[in-house]
Amino acid sequence: MERNIARLRARLDGLGVTLRPHLKTSKSVDAARRVMNTPAGPATVSTLLEAEQFVAAGVRDIIYAVGIAPSKLPQVLALRAQGADIAVVLDTVEQAEAVALASRQAGSRIPALIEIDCDGHRSGVRPDDKQRLLDIGRALASGAELRGVLTHAGGSYSARGAEALRKCAEDERRSVVDAAAILREAGLACPVLSVGSTPTAHSATDLTGVTEVRAGVFVFFDLVMAGVGVCQVDDIALSVLATVIGHQREKGWILVDAGWMALSQDRGTRKQDVDQGYGVVCDITGQPCADLVVADANQEHGIITVRPGSGGVLPDLAIGDRVRILPNHACATGAQHRSYHVVRGTSDQVEAEWPRFGGWQ
Amino acid sequence: MERNIARLRARLDGLGVTLRPHLKTSKSVDAARRVMNTPAGPATVSTLLEAEQFVAAGVRDIIYAVGIAPSKLPQVLALRAQGADIAVVLDTVEQAEAVALASRQAGSRIPALIEIDCDGHRSGVRPDDKQRLLDIGRALASGAELRGVLTHAGGSYSARGAEALRKCAEDERRSVVDAAAILREAGLACPVLSVGSTPTAHSATDLTGVTEVRAGVFVFFDLVMAGVGVCQVDDIALSVLATVIGHQREKGWILVDAGWMALSQDRGTRKQDVDQGYGVVCDITGQPCADLVVADANQEHGIITVRPGSGGVLPDLAIGDRVRILPNHACATGAQHRSYHVVRGTSDQVEAEWPRFGGWQ
Incomplete structure (x- = not known):
């Protein structure tokens, strides 16, 4: 585990980006402290239960990286009231309006990242869907905070070979760079460009424009990752x-x-x-x-x-x-x-x- | 859930056998109390962790229905020392010798059921393997207690149609009746004949010779059971x-x-x-x-x-x-x-x- 952590950290240091480890893999404070850059984060979680547990353990910089349901915003606000910077993720105008409304009602601008669909794998806005990106960005601006854009190359798990993996990593990078350019051209700030999956984190050779990389399973690795070719x-x-x-x-x-x-x-x-x-x-x-x-x-x-x-x-x-x-x-x-x-x-x-x-x- | 429990209980009452529910499905004391005949059991568990939890909740008659590893016998003895009747399951002479040795050393006869393989699905002694049955029975007799024979028609999960399910139930019944006859003919007592799976428990029409039925998933049912045809x-x-x-x-x-x-x-x-x-x-x-x-x-x-x-x-x-x-x-x-x-x-x-x-x- 120590070797796996050191390996990815050295790699990302070389590429000039920050590691925001996904703590859903270990769901353990002890493991998290070994994988995060500092005891306060940054970190990624997949449930608000994880967020609550890690905030209680002193983590202060968290992205909850599953599309936000409006009913969960009170939990997010409660965690933010404890001094933790919890950002949410979304890909619809409805969610953005709900986050903006909850922010206005609470007098606390909830930061949100727009999820980008880099490979058709799951959720997210296509990086060339200018109208939807701007609609979401503007809906957020009316009370919440547009923190940036985020994507996950879920398709990389089924990629085979170093060349295919590098292409996944480049598609991931390009998707957030393109989406951020659309938002910025419209005058919307977009400070964070977040990408990540263990296969792409270990395959990217250029992360120009990206500010941080999320990865989770690299801490332990497993047979699927060995089959993909990013570990032994x-x-x-x-x-x-x-x-x-x-x-x-x-x-x-x-x-x-x-x-x-x-x-x-x-x-x-x-x-x-x-x-x-x-x-x-x-x-x-x-x-x-x-x-x-x-x-x-x-x-x-x-x-x-x-x-x-x-x-x-x-x-x-x-x-x-x-x-x-x-x-x-x-x-x-x-x-x-x-x-x-x-x-x-x-x-x-x-x-x-x-x-x-x-x-x- | 209440309807599912009442349905199986009425069915087994009609067949004149005892329900020994498998508590691995719910792993909940509250659910267990609704599914057991009495707060003290009988019950079936799949791990010693379950046994410990249910003993702490007052259950006193438990079969731990996964083949015993000798290293777990101290835990079994500890539970028995608390006044619970915990029986183990085995299918090799090595296990029987280990159970007999542990019993002699503790001065407490651990009850054991010989697992019978009724359908080639997983573990167990074939019901016609007279030599192995007798070797195990005699090894147990040197210190432990031969409580009976037990089988599980795991193959019933892939059976299709009422006729095929009835045949699984009859194969299950016959396997323990045949094995018990071999043991009894050799002068070994074999009081318990335990069968069970949710598909066979809901399909058996004759359980002559059987003393108890184990079933677990019937409490909640699920889509697999609906596909098998034993629930809607x-x-x-x-x-x-x-x-x-x-x-x-x-x-x-x-x-x-x-x-x-x-x-x-x-x-x-x-x-x-x-x-x-x-x-x-x-x-x-x-x-x-x-x-x-x-x-x-x-x-x-x-x-x-x-x-x-x-x-x-x-x-x-x-x-x-x-x-x-x-x-x-x-x-x-x-x-x-x-x-x-x-x-x-x-x-x-x-x-x-x-x-x-x-x-x-």
């Missing part, structure tokens, strides 16, 4: 410790007490070049066992097999033996647990237990 | 309340603030006749919107569309409108949340908040 399996800093509880020898199955409740149901490697099932099986030191994966998972049972077609050999694991399972998606697997047990290198010694919060709201 | 969509007693946060109108998308963190990543209907995506969208009263599903989900974003190929029409939902989303798999969706907000019928009034525990160990 050995960089993955999160695993689930499981115990062998049975065999079905004639089928080549080893059963462990970690099913999808422990691993999550994320199957993000299914469409990648190497399907890692529900996770790659490692020995207790974290060394991957050749071609051994969790091929299927029930709620509390995982079925370990040799990866289909690999020609690998099932190891002789006995009842009670322990294994570590690397996750497809660190955000999803972490969310199944209440704390992290921190180990260093190949040691089995738990140095610390870091609580994490979860749930959804 | 209207019986589903669990939903996720979400808010509209955006549109991509040219794509026919409505965005809500419920992604897989709120809904889970369960896609259990994918291989059923009707693929429900990440869930069926209902209005605030719980009435399903025709052919409206969560077609895709990111961590905190759900994308609602008309079900592909249905010819349905996208409703005019505005920013801030709220919807309820019915889950594919109640166990998985519940696990993403820290409590249940209890409403009655079509009311939006929250009558109570029931905490649930989660995490995995």
Whole structure:
């Protein structure tokens, strides 16, 4: 984890942009303090529950990076009243009018970033939709604060190869630069140009015009990121410790007490070049066992097999033996647990237990 | 929920067997008290964390129905020392020897059920594997207690049609009856014959020889169970309340603030006749919107569309409108949340908040 953080920080320092880490991956104050530039941030969150938890821990500069629902504005205002600079994200005139109205009523200008759709992946205004950008910007100006523009290259998760990833990063950069130019030409201030995803953060070679990069999963990495090519399996800093509880020898199955409740149901490697099932099986030191994966998972049972077609050999694991399972998606697997047990290198010694919060709201 | 509980209870009363509900679905003391026959049980759990929580709430008769790892026996003994009858499940001689040894060392006979594999789905001893059954039974006899035999027709989740489901239920019944006969013929007592899954519990017509039925998801039901045919969509007693946060109108998308963190990543209907995506969208009263599903989900974003190929029409939902989303798999969706907000019928009034525990160990 420390190596992963240092790697991205060095990269972004070289590109002259600020890291605004997405704390949704760890949902842990202890992990957040290691990944943020300062104990006060900047940071990104995906729920107001996260914002509340991190503000309580002293974080003061947060973007809540999921489109704002008007019903959540009182929570945003309450957090701002505690002295935290919470910015919201939106992509419609209706939201901008609601944010401006709430700002006027509270006598507090809520900062908002206009979400830009750089790749058709999800939400956001197309960067060439001048009318909608200006309508939103002007609606915000009537009470709220136009803080800037923000995008997320969600499509980069399915990009393959360094060239495709660089193109995603450039599309991401260009989308906010273009949108900001439209706003500025109309006389609207647009100080923040925020981009980010772990694949593009690790692939961008030029971030001219961008002020900050958001990324989350880089802190732990996972098998999906290894499949995308922005880390090695050995960089993955999160695993689930499981115990062998049975065999079905004639089928080549080893059963462990970690099913999808422990691993999550994320199957993000299914469409990648190497399907890692529900996770790659490692020995207790974290060394991957050749071609051994969790091929299927029930709620509390995982079925370990040799990866289909690999020609690998099932190891002789006995009842009670322990294994570590690397996750497809660190955000999803972490969310199944209440704390992290921190180990260093190949040691089995738990140095610390870091609580994490979860749930959804 | 009350109707679902009454329905299964009446059914099993008619068949002359005891309901031992699986509490892994709700992981809630409040829900458990409504589903158990008495406040002391009987009950089934899938982790020792659940056992600890339910023992603390007064449950005294529990089967921990995942194959026991020897390292967990001290926890089992600690719970038994509190006066709770915790039985374990196993399917190997190694586990039986470990349970017998731990029992002798503690001076407390740990009860164990031999897991039977009725359909090749997961774990368990084949019901005709006389040698392994007797080896396990005799290993247990040297210190522990052979409580009985137990099976779970996991294959019933992919059965289609009433006839196929009845056959799953009969295979389940026959497997424990046959295994118990082998043990009894060898002079080993086998008082408990435990079967169960929600599809078979709702399909069995004859449970001669069986003493108890375990089922879990029947309490809430879900879209997978509706697809299997053991409930109607209207019986589903669990939903996720979400808010509209955006549109991509040219794509026919409505965005809500419920992604897989709120809904889970369960896609259990994918291989059923009707693929429900990440869930069926209902209005605030719980009435399903025709052919409206969560077609895709990111961590905190759900994308609602008309079900592909249905010819349905996208409703005019505005920013801030709220919807309820019915889950594919109640166990998985519940696990993403820290409590249940209890409403009655079509009311939006929250009558109570029931905490649930989660995490995995």
